Amino acid sequence: MGTTDYALRPVPQVLTHEIHQPRTTKKWLDWVMTTDHKKIGIMYLVLTFVFFMMGGVEALLMRTQLSVPNNTLISGEHYNELLTLHGTTMVFLFVVPVMAGFGNYFVPLMIGARDMAFPRLNALSFWLLLAGGIVFYASLLWHPPEAGWWSYPPLSSKQYSPSGGQDAWIFLIHLTGISSLVGAINFYVTIVNMRAPGMSWGRIPLFIWTILIYSVLLIIALPAVGAAVTMLLTDRHFGTHWFDPTDHGSPVLWENLFWFFGHPEVYIMILPGFGMISEVLPVFSRKPIFGYKAIAASTIVIAFLATLVWAHHLFTAPIPIVVLAFFMLSSFLIGIPTGVKIFNWIATLWRGSLVMTTSLYWAIGFIGIFIIGGITGIFLAVFPVDWQLNDSYFVVAHFHYVLMGGAVFAIMAGTYYWYPKMTGRMASERLGKASFWVTFIGFNMTFFVQHALGLSGMPRRIYTYQPDQGWSTYNLISSIGSYILAAGIIMSCWNFLWSFKHGKISGPDPWKANTLEWFTTSPPPPNNFDTIPRIRSVEPMRDIRREIEIQTGVMQKNGGTEQFSRPQPVAAEHS
Amino acid sequence: MAIGASLVLAPEALANCCTVKAGGSPNANSIKTLYEIIFGIAVLVFLIVEGALLYAVFRFRASKHPVADQIHGNTRLEISWTVGAAVILVVLTVVTFIKLPSIIDAPNSNANADEVLSASLTAPNPPNGHKLTICVLGRQFIWRYTYGNDCNKQYFNDRLPYSFQEMYVPAGETVDLLIQSSDVIHAWWVPSLGGKVDAVPGYTTYTWFKALKAGALYHGQCAQLCGRQHAFMTALVKVLTPTQYTAWIKNQTTLIEEQNDQVATLRRNLAQQGEPTESF
Helix, strand or coil, X not given: CCCCHHHHCCCCCCCCCCCCCCCCCCHHHHHHHCCCHHHHHHHHHHHHHHHHHHHHHHHHHHHHHHCCCCCCCCCHHHHHHHHHHHHHHHXXXXXXXXXXXXXXHHHHHHHCCCCCCCHHHHHXXXXXXHHHHHHHHHHHHCCCCCCCCCCCCCCCCCCCCCXXXXXXXXXXXXXXXXXXXXXXXXXXXXXXXXXXXXXXXXXXXXXXXXXXXXXXXXXXXXXXXXXXXHHHHHHHHCCCCCCCHHHCCCHHHHHHHHHHHXXXXXXXXXXXXHHHHHHHHHHHHCCCCCCHHHHHHHHHHHHHHHXXXXXXXXXXXXXXXXHHHHHHXXXXXXXXXXXXXXXXXXXXXXXXXXXXXXXXXXXXXXXXHHHHHHHHHHHHHCHHHHHHHCCEHHHHHXXXXXXXXXXXXXXXXXXXXXXXXXXXXXXXXXXXXHHHHHHHHHHHHHHHHHHHHHHCCCECCCCCCCHHHCCHHHHHHHHHHHHHHHHHHHHHHHHHHHHHHHCCECCCCCCCCCCHHHHCCCCCCCCCCCCCCCCCCCCHHHHHHHHHHHHHCCCCCHHHHHHHCCCCHHHHHHC | CHHHHHHHHCHHHHHHCCCCCCXXXXXXXXXXXXXXXXXXXXXXXXXXXHHHHHHHHHHCECCCCCCCCCCCCCHHHHHHHHHXXXXXXXXXXXXXXXXXXXXXXXXXXXXXXXXXXXXXXCCXXXXXXXXXXXXXXXXCCEEEEEECCCCCCCHHHHCCCXXXXXXXXXXXXXXXXXXXXXXXXXXXXXXXXXXXXXXCCCCCEEEEEECCCCCCEEEEECCCCCCXXXXXXXXXXXXXXXXXXXXXXXXXXXXXXXXXXXXHHHHHHXXXXXXXXXXX
16 A cells, blocks of 8 residues: 555545646747746756756766775866866755745745746746856866865966866856846745735745745845855956955955855755755644744744854864854854754654655655754864864765755655646655665765764865775775765656656645645646635645535544544555 | 764774874864764764654654644743753853863973974964974975974075975974965865864964874875865874984985075076076
């Protein structure tokens, strides 16, 4: 018995009806010209997953190079290019825009709107992202950038990085930056103005809260990096000396500007993931989210503190001790709202009735892994300890635990959760769970040992190492793990492709979920909803189902909770 | 599982599986103690939170717990875990500030250590002012050490001894490092002798160590991406007894003088032959 069979139970549904005539008969032209948030969302998701695969291949090449000491597979030059491509791709072309992809698809649906506030701006933000990706990857044909995704000057200056790859990187930051900015403004305006009647701030889904805060943080952080890369561009080509130490410029200025963007960016990448987890857990626990207000408030507190912690990336830079102490304390503080979220998620599972779907597997995996990433973050916040750990493999392990194990696991949970809504078909649960276990094992094998590598003194971004350092075994384990991890991710991607044609038809609400997107058909029609119900709680779909049950005379046992539980084997045989 | 695999495969590497490197200098040892205190608290928090998560996942599956309790929250619980998290962080803050002086303040050199050339800026200064100052200059892709110099660029006028990549220091003497870069950003890091410090062009940064064991050899390498051969920008610190160190300095000075003389002669000859000379 699959865990999704309860989806087939006959529960009355309110459905919408498609009323739309396509503008053009050519399907591809329809996609190119579309301003429909759902189509744009799909394009975002597909494109960002393609970039995810490319970043993954770059990571595998690096891990292969590091699997044995003194490896000559990849030269120092190409290794630096790979690490720059990998970091930039994953941050600017995958994690940030994939969240915008989910936001695009689900913000209007979850708040009961027909589209985003500015549909054409929405299309612009997608095409700018694609342009950024093309500009950046075109540098592969000439000379990719090799100064790392931070591009610290003077290494990124004309003198030390003369190739146009660095300029391609700058262009990418500008294009994806504008893409994210207009996207963020669009989300903000949509969420503030276009909510369904009755959906007050205390009733918007937690995913919407996180997309709102994601937008605000993007609006705060992106101008800083936009300014910084413009200054780098003028330094490189137009004779300015912002970051040139030989002419009264300062590389530390870049470090501050970059990380003033860079740290909020970390929360930009993870907050929507938190939102997805906050949607998935209550649905599959068959229980309301524990502490809705605390989770929403902690999101806001994290966003506020996120703008005050950037210099914890600069603990080894020339900065006075008192400043380091300030940034240690502010970084500590951000641990509190993050901890509150984790406790609330565990409390949501507590005394629930867990339906162990693939989506919930990924969500629980996310919590388990994110706890480790959060704890190692505390080590790094203590600046004297950071002096040992900074720029070592410990840091690499830490941020892969929060971004790969955190954001990516959340993205997987979200994809499995919303796949039926987006495609109208169920993804294979069996393959999904297998993919989860392979990914989970591969992920921990790859990154857990990297903590030990950092503690043994291995700096990050070195393309090879000597056998007498005692790093060889850990590196080999990590490299083998990375291939297992890749296999797990590929299984899920295959699952999404295969199920698109062959998955079971899902119906409008296969999970018996809580939020408004499940009120419409799967996939939703272009106008989303014919009628928009009045919202009376944070779980409108539960209210609707309950109302229908009362009207149709279905008995309400235990306050109606029995319908959210997995059917007992005996009952299932009858159906 | 990964831990299990590494336990089986890597007994020789386990020395540094779980704590930072130390043993060469008091500041590194203090960082290690601080790390281990945090590690202890972290393991406790890890076990409690992951334990609660796993318990919830196994205990409250639909098959074992078919009816979910419809709980929306609990203010008292929310407040208590917020305060609980805050208390842990206050403890960590207090511990950090207790350990901080032993990490950043340079101690006195041992009484039996010889007085060597010294200088001072805002660099760390032992209470009795008894120390060795070394100017560490990073450049692609090698470290240059000038002994007895506060990076005032008078190396050649003062005819100071210097060395590349391998640093020689006397045991028991507090060694001040003034760290600069002449091209891109590098980072000085010898794990057993303390934390890392960025070498930023246009800035001077400081750190110190006091090597405890004569005869020891410490490995380190540049920790900030500095270009294509970043992986080979290594540093070795050899600890000598004070007598050996004085002898080494003397020898190194003589060697440098000899080389300088040879270069000067060569240059004079070239100048006489009419070759263009390069100014250094």
